Amino acid sequence: MTANHVFILDHPLVSHHLSALRDRATRPCEFRALVSRLAMLIGVHATEDIPMREVEVQTPITTTMCEQLNAEIAIVPVLRAGLGMVDPLLELIPDASVWHLGLYRNEETAEPVGYYDKLPRSNAADVALVLDPMLATGGSIELVVRRLQRWGVSDIRVLSIIAAQPGLDRVARDFPDVKIYVAAVDPSLNENAFIVPGLGDAGDRIFDTPQSE
Ligand SMILES: O=P(O)(O)OC[C@H]1O[C@H](OP(=O)(O)OP(=O)(O)O)[C@H](O)[C@@H]1O
Numbered sequence: 001m002t003a004n005h006v007f008i009l010d011h012p013l014v015s016h017h018l019s020a021l022r023d024r025a026t027r028p029c030e031f032r033a034l035v036s037r038l039a040m041l042i043g044v045h046a047t048e049d050i051p052m053r054e055v056e057v058q059t060p061i062t063t064t065m066c067e068q069l070n071a072e073i074a075i076v077p078v079l080r081a082g083l084g085m086v087d088p089l090l091e092l093i094p095d096a097s098v099w100h101l102g103l104y105r106n107e108e109t110a111e112p113v114g115y116y117d118k119l120p121r122s123n124a125a126d127v128a129l130v131l132d133p134m135l136a137t138g139g140s141i142e143l144v145v146r147r148l149q150r151w152g153v154s155d156i157r158v159l160s161i162i163a164a165q166p167g168l169d170r171v172a173r174d175f176p177d178v179k180i181y182v183a184a185v186d187p188s189l190n191e192n193a194f195i196v197p198g199l200g201d202a203g204d205r206i207f208d209t210p211q212s213e
């Protein structure tokens with residue numbers, strides 16, 4: 001099942017960079033660059049229908065009607081791994097604000113545990129772009145979506161690089177209005193709730209903090 005609001009990028013550049021990202025031999029320096037490149041491609045796609053307004057612009061030659069963004073856009077990286085996607089999104093949308101949320105998964109239960117929340121209580125953004133390269137069980141994203149709904153955001157868009165089908169189905173079922181943009185959907189999770197085939201632990205690979213195996 002793939003819901004109406006799930007968008008899977010189908011592009012040769014996405015496939016090419018994803019293959020290097022998955023490769024266990026890819027070093028953190030290159031891994032970071034690949035996360036950034038893929039985040040930019042996903043970011044372009046995820047903003048295709050963002051609200052716009054007409055403005056009159058004076059060129060050196062004449063006046064002409066142009067379009068500009070017409071929405072308060074919040075970039076919401078999920079620590080840690082989501083940090084790797086912030087710079088390319090800010091490159092695309094320099095006027096966006098960045099609100100950090102910190103979560104980690106309990107290793108035994110795979111349940112998300114919140115440890116940092118920088119979201120304000122009021123003045124919700126019009127659009128929230130949630131950044132997290134991995135959507136596995138979907139538990140972390142569901143916590144984030146609930147928090148953004150409490151803030152008052154109505155247009156929530158999740159940008160992930162790889163989603164596992166079970167987690168994607170769960171989020172799409174529980175939050176049918178949330179739009180989800182991914183570069184790939186992998187079929188399953190292993191006994192530790194890691195995505196299969198996946199790419200391992202995205203946060204550890206971005207920040208070069210390998211855990212003992
Ligand atoms: O869909 P879920 O099952 O909730 O799993 C996905 C979450 O797991 C990873 O974070 P992790 O706990 O490894 O934290 P980190 O980014 O600090 O490494 C990933 O970046 C997501 O936030």
Ligand SMILES: O=c1cc[nH]c(=O)[nH]1
Pocket residue numbers: 081134136193194195196198199200201202203
């Ligand atoms: O496969 C997975 C699952 C959760 N988090 C990751 O970084 N990778």
Ligand SMILES: [Mg+2]
Pocket residue numbers: 081201202203204
């Ligand atoms: Mg991690």
